[in-house]
Amino acid sequence: MLTKDIAEFINGELIGDGNVEITRVADISKATINEISFIEKDFKPTNASCVIVRENFIENLNCPIIKVKNPKLSFAKIAQILHQNNSKTGWHKSSFIAENSDVRASFIGAFVSVDENTYIGEATQIHDGVRIGKNVSIGKCTIIYPNCVIYDNVSIGNDCVIHAGTVIGADGFGYVRDENEYVKFPQIGKIFIDDNVEIGANCCIDRGALGETRIGKGTKIDNLCQIAHNVQIGQNVVIAALTGISGSSVIEDDVILAGQVGIADHVTIKKGAIIGAKSAVFPNKIVRAGVWCGVPVQPLEDYKRQNASIKKLERLIKNKKL
């Protein structure tokens, strides 16, 4: 891709040679010939063949530069073009696909199994060792990495990415106590995952008990997360690693859950709320917009004041004033 085409694609102002060939993105300190990088703030020396910079950038870089509003965002966008993940094609002869399933995938890896009545859209990649159940629907341009397991009755949209080892559709964790044992509450619901969702490796998304578990458009989930039965996640939600969301909780649009957060059952996290790492939201709570921290969560300001109070307490005790 030529520098002039990149400038056009990211809608930036090119200064310098428009005919330099760019094949890869790279870190500013390691970039070399045919590579493009970006600078967010300060000048850094580089051997890149092109650098994306802020509009008010004034340094001289010895290579073509492209001025944009948000260099990191433009860099991410051009990376998606230069590093398209579409090299995998063909269907491996070892895989088994049920005859009455409608599979149009561009890539089916080795040792894949697809059960009956399942639909898989065009340009979708199903990597080695993936298991796909009955009555599953997977859209177009979705990538499912190796050894994922998709149980029956799961629906996944277009342009999704699901990383290796993730399990979608296992039974929710629901039992009714009888005198001397637990009896399983039925876990026969469904899962709907909308377009452009990315799910990390070794996650677990449980099916609804009687209803559905839902993940909205554009939501991003990190590795080793647990999404319980009947959870409703909105659009463009970000969930960091090792976070767990318990049954029937609602996570509205644009929420951010940091790492190792615990959301109990029947909670509502309102649009735009941010929950700090390792925090916990107790059952049935409603958490409004803002930044929240602690176990249980409180507004960030309160959390800081509480910690300051405890520090003051320590000083008072140490100085024998208490």
Add this chain to the structure above:
Amino acid sequence: MLTKDIAEFINGELIGDGNVEITRVADISKATINEISFIEKDFKPTNASCVIVRENFIENLNCPIIKVKNPKLSFAKIAQILHQNNSKTGWHKSSFIAENSDVRASFIGAFVSVDENTYIGEATQIHDGVRIGKNVSIGKCTIIYPNCVIYDNVSIGNDCVIHAGTVIGADGFGYVRDENEYVKFPQIGKIFIDDNVEIGANCCIDRGALGETRIGKGTKIDNLCQIAHNVQIGQNVVIAALTGISGSSVIEDDVILAGQVGIADHVTIKKGAIIGAKSAVFPNKIVRAGVWCGVPVQPLEDYKRQNASIKKLERLIKNKKL
């Protein structure tokens, strides 16, 4: 199944037509013809063909009702009959089973491998991509979902369910520090999992170091849990997601561990104790029956009082009384 047969099965009092055919369970608000649902407390309009209700229920539902002591429990029981997970049968030709293993399973999925000297009982389902080691014993009517890994020398009982991606029998995490490196302590013990145990997806149950890791009858474990070497778990224990239990700890019967709990090594949790979400039990502690919360755990009442004290401290500081 006819409404009269259901009433008999759950030992309830049928009011209305006993010859209505019921094929599925459903949520009260979504149930339709041929579906049965339940109401725990208040009346709800429904299109179900039958509803299980409390003995003192007096409303008119326009469909047959069955009165029982515990509607949710009866609903769970009838769901187990109506939604039996036994549709998978046959042995897939792609799978490899060692010749000297005694495998009687009703279902062996695609790309399964079973190593030597292993026994698998009748009516057991081994789903696609499962790996089973040497000298493994798996009972009757057990379901092992896709891509699970069962290492050598593991014993699993009857009527168990193990969800996808779970690993049973990896080495415990034990090393002895030498001058400049860690030397692995031998992890050559076994695992015994009793009947009617359910284990969620992507869990890890480690083998004993020299001894055994044990999970008692009827215990239920949620997704992404870690059970370390030599842990002894009793009967009807409930362990929620992302909880970890360290080496040699003992969890007695009827204990409940909520989500993201951490149990350190050589701990004993006595029969019937409940440990709240995100709590931690420190090494070598013994936790008696009751409800416990916090890091480290304290009785729930103490935990609440402590939180109230801290709030009071904040007020005192804010009002310049401290």
Add this chain to the structure above:
Amino acid sequence: MLTKDIAEFINGELIGDGNVEITRVADISKATINEISFIEKDFKPTNASCVIVRENFIENLNCPIIKVKNPKLSFAKIAQILHQNNSKTGWHKSSFIAENSDVRASFIGAFVSVDENTYIGEATQIHDGVRIGKNVSIGKCTIIYPNCVIYDNVSIGNDCVIHAGTVIGADGFGYVRDENEYVKFPQIGKIFIDDNVEIGANCCIDRGALGETRIGKGTKIDNLCQIAHNVQIGQNVVIAALTGISGSSVIEDDVILAGQVGIADHVTIKKGAIIGAKSAVFPNKIVRAGVWCGVPVQPLEDYKRQNASIKKLERLIKNKKL
């Protein structure tokens, strides 16, 4: 192996018959004929055929004993000889290995797939269902247990052990917020895992974004851990289960992270620091050597004093002195 050869191997003083055959290690209380065990402190009756003891041990055990400085360490070392994990050999006919890959492994299990341009060294074991990407390098004498997934461009050293279900090389979790959606930041870096590293089951090690994720020689990682993109882990680090390390953090040599620890991004944990279970280190912090606890971490002594202060506060309030 004869007792005299064991004594020589562990450099100990043999007292008793040097020609007793030893075939296995065992726990002192369960050991029987042909088994060797160890005693750290007090005398314990045993039926072992040989026991490793401290140099100042004076009891009579009715079997040969071997005196050494550190019995547990010597026991671990001899266990490694007696229980060598090298019984698996041969290449299973069902596996697919790309023609231009250079695979010298002693064992390739069933349903393995190895993509192009990959190197696997001598005496390495690749167990059933493992997926290995392009441009991967795996050293000698390494064991990769079933159903692991190694993405493209990952390098793993000699004498490593990677337990089942672990995913190495999934994309890091990095996005740039655009107006109405998140755009993925490129995750095209690499992973270098040095010699003698052990990684537990169902872990996730993410590839670098533009740079590399590194794990140093002799480091041991328990089950269900998350290592994010660009994390740099030193030598002989110990990381217990369910711990997560966020992007670009540095964990220096000989650090110990207990269970369920959370390390935020851009943190440095200095050489030899110990972070207690369930603790959290906040972004950009530098943690020096010593023992640290809490959320956020503080030195252990401070953590204890803080807890004592809160207890005192409770007493003051209870006694109406506050």
